[in-house]
Amino acid sequence: MYLDERSELILSDILVENKIHTEELKEKYNISLRQLMYSVEKINTYLTEKRAETITKNRMGELYVSIKSRKLLDQWLKEINSQSYVPSELERSQLITFMVITIEEELSLQHFVSELKVSKNTILSDLKIVKENLKKYSCELKYTRLKGYFIKGNEFEIRKILIELVNLILNIPYGKYMVERITKVTNGELQKVTDWLEAIERDLKISYTDDKMETTPYTVALIYRRIEFGHYIQEDDMIFQELSDTKEYAFAERLLSSIGKVPRQERFFITLQLLSTNLVGESVLSENQMQKMNQAVKEVILKFENRACIMFQDRDRLVQMLVQHMKPAYYRIKYNLTLTTNLLDLVKIEMIEEELQEIYLLLKQCMEPIERLVECKIPEIEMQFITMFVASWFRKEGQKLVEKPRALVVCPNGITVSKVMHSSLKVLFPEFDFLKSISVREFEEMDDSTYDLIFSPVRLNTTKKIFIVEPVITVSDKKTLRKKVLENVYGIKMVDYDVDEVYKIMKKHVKSGISFNQEKNIKRELKNYFSIKIDDNVEQKNDCEDINLTDLIHQNYIQIKKQVSSWKEAMEIVAQPLLDYGHVTPEYVDRVIRQYNDLSIHIIFGGKIAVPHGMPDFGVNELGMSMLVINDPVKFGGLDVHVFMMLAPEDEKRHLKAMLQMTSLAADENGIRRLVEANDKKEIIEVLKQYQ
Template sequence: MELDDRSKKILDDLLSNPSTSSKDLEKKYKLTRRQLGYSINKINDWLDESKLSPIERTRQGHFIIDQTVFTNLASEQPNASPADMNILSEDQRVYMIVMMILSNEELSLFHFTSELEVSKNTVLSDLKRAQEFVSRLDLNIRYSRRLGYLIEGKEFNIRKLLTNVISKLLNMTNGADRICELANIQEHEITEINNRIDNVEKKLTIQFTDEKVAIMPYTLILVLERIKKGHIVDPFYIGYEELSDTKEYLATEEILYDIEDIPMEERMFITLYLLTANVYWSEFLTEETIPNLKQAIDDMLRLFEKRAIIFIQDREQLLNKLLLHIKPAYYRIKYHLTEVNDVELSVSKEFMELHHLVQQSTEPLEELIGEKIPESETTYLTMLIGGWLSKQGDSIQEKVKAIVVCPKGVSVSRLMFSELRELFPEFVFLDSLSVREFVNYKLDYDIIFSPVVLETKKKLFIASSFLEREEKIRLRKQVMLETHGYIPSDIDIEELINIVKNHADIKDEQRLRKNLYRYIHRDDTAQVKNQEKALPAAGLDELITPGNITLRQSVSSWDEAIRIAANPLVESGHIETRYVDAIISHYDKDPYIVIGPNIAIPHAAPDEGVNDVSMSLLRLENGVIFTEDYSINLIVIIAAVDKQKHLKALMQLMKLAGSDEDRNAIIHSDSREEIFKIINKYSV
């Protein structure tokens, strides 16, 4: 990790003058006691990473510094002159220019050259870079002879820019002083707002992070100044009903109690600003304003556990920790307030694959918020979850990570991926890829499953796109032998019993030994045969019978096509009308229902109105448009009651979908009987 400028300067002061006190540092850098404590903690984290002793602070406010710190760091202190300290980078000049424009009027090039102490040409170049910087938020820098330089655009976006620039400037040397000078902020204004923020924290029984507390006073002062000048946010951005009942709204009233003429939309904005501030600690975790948030986080964790093959310990503690972060993130994401500088947060190489699995698990949160989770927010979630797993001694780095590479289209690839994940539940499956995607794949993995030969140094296992049961048995034995050096059934019962004894009390050791032996040494082939006897032999011809086939020339819409296709199953009682409604409501969320040219398999969940496993087929001479990307002639409604009973028929259907000749023959058939003959070919 790297120290920020403020922490570096405090460390330099302590090394050059160990007798300095907390009060001296607070006064010198205009810090609160907590802000100084935050910097000391960061310094100690950095020292710990450097294998050096931490700096201790006495009750009297003095510091105790181990001699090893002086020995190791004294020689590293640069002998920089004051002039060197004032040299600004291009980015820093851009931030200062933006701050000047946001907080001052009638600015000319002369103001910039004087403040930045650079030439006119340098300022003109910096203004171009400043334009690139603000354009990320759809803003524009314009010059007017009468008004000077202005930043134009939606006020909501200008506020986001303001918060971002304050954060950037505070990380510079003497950043707080620079902001006050550029924006004409007086010290007593900062003190007043800090006092009000302290009252807010007490009222809310929370503590904002020190970084947010450092930014808040400058942001609030400059926002209030913009309001006075008539720059008001658009009221349509913020939902009054959602924010007005929050404790943060009461806190806003506390901050503004003696400030007149603040419009309601601005009170809403400041409430939103408080809601989006990261929280370090909270006495009461409540979902008063965000129903179902904790449940969505729990669902996200369960999806993650399934994908990462990991069991999270002390789950409730992690849930509460995530809730502290996600509650403000909810408002940041919903109202597009994720800060530009947050995007710079990146995942370490150690957590790349973990981050990928977290991204794949955020769907419950996205459904609750109604927005895609930004990269910066998922990155922070990855760090929280990754840190928790490290604490419990778990890591996906120790697990076998697999990918599936299939050249036969999204639907076939997805089915293959699902089957292999069930076949190897101990492996972490990262992705299903096309061959072109595989060539540029960046994540780390151990093995590849593919129906085609690939150029790779990793372990490659050739597997059919549609795995028959016998091939599954062979493939599992082959893979386990090559990856772990044993076939799964080769397990020593006595060794297993001894392991169990170390962690649990065994009531009936003889019976446990017998049951373990039966399970481990079961005949996989016999088990398959038994499963085949237990499950109905539902082939494609048994589900799509002539009575379940409908012929039409054309239909007016996709919805109509679904209802016509499903009608035979509704009339026979295999499905209920609500199952058809569920298919229609879900169709735009599942492009994978298209399994080949001109053919789709719409379906919903078993609990949405399926009474018995069944299928029906609608043939259209003129295709119906599906999601603007496909023209569909063959619609097969699938009603499944579990994960097994329809799979045989589905596999046969997938093979039929892969045949251009037979698929086109069905599209141009004149009768149900002709179609059924083709279906029979694939039902052996």
């Protein structure tokens, strides 16, 4: 007996969700309860034939199968579907390249047709994509009658392609079975590498992520095959001095001694794989390198605080955690081993959805200390990872409450991704007490009485409530996830209200005008009233994305003076509009001025614009910014300063876009000149608008 397509999909949903309500399935497939139960009946007949336990419906209307049956069915479905799965054009090009790298026998067009189950014309089209993709690595796809298809290029670059493809293909549906079918890699080969990794964990006191424990055996086994076939990297491609004094290299030497003679550069390459792998614990740099890394990261954070006009409350802890992320990243960056995997694609989506460009652009201006250390520019994808890391720090939870459900985050990915996921969920669900994020292997050894529910990107064998989430949760998924979780845990039915529409109705009956900041505050209070509080991160737009320089600096907040007697007088003058309109208290102004001295050059942007500011808890009532333009510059920090802007930050995020625009203005000498030469406030506003 065979299942129809809808029945297969329903069975897969039940397996993925552990338990799924009939109403959810009805809505998803747009079918009636009778049609749904007819499919369930067909599935149960099918399961009986397979000698598996059937689907059960409980009193809550949820459908589920036992853990034992779920594991059996999951394995069986993957094996069957891997043979019937039709790869996309991109996936076919990746699989063709993978075949050419990993198969030593002569490969013809027919081999690709047979494996991918498409026509010759389709394969010919795919080969054009393969050739184009290989150009990025300065490699070429060649064909001769004697050798068939092969890749001509530097072996180091070919290894990079292989490592990337292993990660990509293993993330394709049923990719594991495709890799094993194509390469015919044996369980013995994979187990040998797994034994190596476990020995490294034990002897070096480190812990690989579940993801790397899954992918590294395939990567190393296939690299070793290339070594056996005589495909060696050149010694010039490796920098031996940095790696030779690490204990990873010493351990790799011991491991590789059991497989015969291997060239020195290959031993170093294996060491490099260990050093650049994502770890749950720590990777190793020399003591001297570690000191330099700590100092570089600290300088980056201090620069970011100055440029963003914020101050992290637990800066030392942030530096410590960022250093831990940068240890394996150091080798990825230095040897250009950064990979483009599905997970990193999710990070790119998050960068767009969460509007993190303000943090990203400010942070990018601060990376020179780390770039100096690694002697190259930080790759784009690593910059995005670092941005996500710093952004997650903005979202840190404050004081914990007791008697909350205990939530566990189980993530098979690296420490950086798991912490981003953990921080995002803590913000999204303030109702829960989140325990630390752990790996799948740690979860399997954990006492289930210590937690109440689980968030994870993978299915787990558990009787507790589990919610499947992506490692990086996009904005569009957050509301859906929150609604689903609260209904499941508390039985709360959430109703969505359009706050903008409610505000439009209210605004019709307000006689006097409402300022930009008042409008934002009203909308925020309406949102809190209409629903259980959801962090601002769940909204479709962040508040900060709408706040430009001219939203904060109106004409009434601008002053023009021919000259002032000192920088202190300039600060007192620029603060006055913020005091007059109630943005800050007199204590705020006093504390801000007192924290600077004649050498406070760090708050001067571009050598021309000084931005004095304090913390929100210094006495800020409402976000605001004021501006003073001085025709004759005043000496401050040893520089001639024409412009003072005082910032009153309401929090650590909402002013970031305006600060980014101000940074662009400060870097433009022509813009500064136009400000100084402006005849009135309207001209100044027009100048500011050009940087928005």
